[in-house]
Amino acid sequence: MWLGLYFSLSVFNYLDNKHSFNSDKDDVQISVMQILNINYISQHISALLCFRILLVSIAILSAYSIHLLLRSAGVVGIRAYEQLGNRAFGPPGKILAACIITIHNIGAMSSYLFIVKSELPLVIQAFLSKHENTGEWFLNGNYLIIIVSAVIILPLALMKQLGYLGYTSGFSLSCMVFFLISVIYKKFNIPCPLGDEHHNVTPIADHHTVINGTINDDFCKAKLFTTNSQTAYTIPILAFAFVCHPEVLPIYTELRDATKKRMQTVANISIMAMFVMYLLTALFGYLTFFGAVESELLHTYSRVDPLDVLVLCVRLAVLVAVTLTVPVVLFPIRRALLQILFPDKPFRWSVHITIAFCLLFLVNLLVIFVPSIRDIFGLIGATSAPSLIFILPGIFYVRIVPEEQEPFLSRPKIQAACFAALGFIFMIMSLSFIIIDWVTGESRSGGGH
Template identity: 85%
Template structure:
């Protein structure tokens, strides 16, 4: 239903009345005799409020959490907290723009918002960005499986050196994990069914957080004699009063600028927002925004505590991957082995959640009018998992490639697309171009362009200097 000819209601929230009307007419089943027009992947919504929170929180939570302590070491505690708060608020505002745009035109697909805003080019652009970004995210998760799972198996078997057994080969392991765990979960028809696995995945990350807090009070600084960090600093020759064991409130160095990309990537969940909205029971914009706010707040707390206690454990010598830092301290620590296993479970169970928006984008681009087909549903999942496995197995420098992808797709999904979609979709009769909400949306999109240019510049500088300092993405 097109609402461009309707007048506003003059409330502060702008389109609340229009949103409710759009949702009543477009999203929810009609109780009268009229037949409701079928939307893409339309469903009445069967996923509970709590399960939706689990799914969105799991979509937010990514491998980037392992690099937050490193980010704090390059900004200081106060500056890091300020940046984390800003990114969390901007992410929530971005979701607000998406939901408001969806409410105006009665659409709950990111690609269809692009189609409404700019026609088929907008639809193709949104679909391609979502596909590229989420393939990058899936690959980053499977890279963790490829590198960490052999070490965990080796440690539990009591082997001190890696041997040639096939079950210690990372390439074989990711194929087995993909076929035995990821594929069956990815074949589920609705994303809401993954709420249970998402809840378990989040519980694994909570265990990771508890372990980081516990280790803060069990690892001394400076470290004991045999523990030498890979940064080259030997703690046995360092006085405890030196800067090595002193927390910084504000710090600026050559790697401080990487903090914003790390934090932005850590909050990317926007491709999953509208699919989760579609399957939400008793769906309204206000209800979905509440889910987004709770999820972002929960991840904000987890991110802050993980970064703070990880940083206060190792201070300036924390490495870009927090688990690696613990392993350097005590490779045989049973608790850290359990934590590594928990992180492996968490990222593995996140892959199917990330796959759903890619499949949705592929269907929107190639089969926009085709009804649901199990054959298509299954084939797309198998092909996507196959492609990601090939990338993880055969591309050794995948980190730089996904750094480039992340520098372009993350700001597009968080800042640029929600802002320009809102400007184009909300009718000028309701909000003129010079109205405060549209000016804010324009500034929001401009911030995304600036962020993209900065991120690409840092990556190019890294490539030119031959270094890879960034600890990774989402």
């Protein structure tokens, strides 16, 4: 979601004839997050109508949340999420905001490495012209993420500054567009129901039937509404996809002739662009495979043709983008930890290296032992996402805007308080549904094995 913000910022600055491609590590943190979200949003989208309603709702709420942030920042002249927390609640507020952002970024890193774990073996398998994984160590995703982390990500994460960030953001946007075009193109080249030559494809929904390896005709009908055990993850994942709020204020500082109105316009354009990309990708992905979409959309295409050249190119682009973005996400996490643990200490290479190594070690453990990217998206989307979108902006607004400007019982503050309360409700409901799904899923798994 942040990527659209940066792109819109560039357009506005260009129109002012003051465009600059300069960037630092604060401004490019989660540039490939949308690719990961798009891969999952296409699955269990609660059918066409319900998905559209949810997507529009989250987009509108996200825009309102940015309005609250910009209003709070404008009152006190602060353009950092953590500093707003410090202004609202003192040091505890700063630490809370930093911890929530850190948790969110750790979830982002885990998502990126999970993509490497799941997609890199398939790329190697395709280059070796293998139609299935034959079990060699170099086709084991757990080994591959350790190798990639040690050989590529760790050296980049040890740099004192990342100078390639501007190129990473541009490449990430290109990957998103390429991914979208490929999904639309494949919709008109893959038949439904799949023929016998695609007998390896089986639907994931329990209520669909497969006869002689072919999905029946009823399976290829779009549904306006549907619910299943995975619906609990839909709203958290959509919220996760629209989180850009920690980057809004730093990007605000780069906007030429910065005003709240101009920055809100930049944010609205960004949200609209991401909304269109999410909608089209999820729509065409769903209309290609319907209920047979896997938790990662690219995996579903591989079950049709493991050696498809277009899908292989998309995989390579996504892998390069996510691999280069992991160090970008690691930098703000390390900075937040340094501010919390060593606020007044000078730069030390030993601390710099130790934090990077420990973070990568922790994230690798999460990726190795977490069975599905759905769990990462769902859990982070149900905790950090509502905090960053709903709870903190609403509370900051109520606490920071002085009563001389807006009384405590004024309509804007009441709306902000209700907005924060909505975030708490959303968090509790989402976590409850996800935990119930975990428990019932484990019960089914235990009974079936």
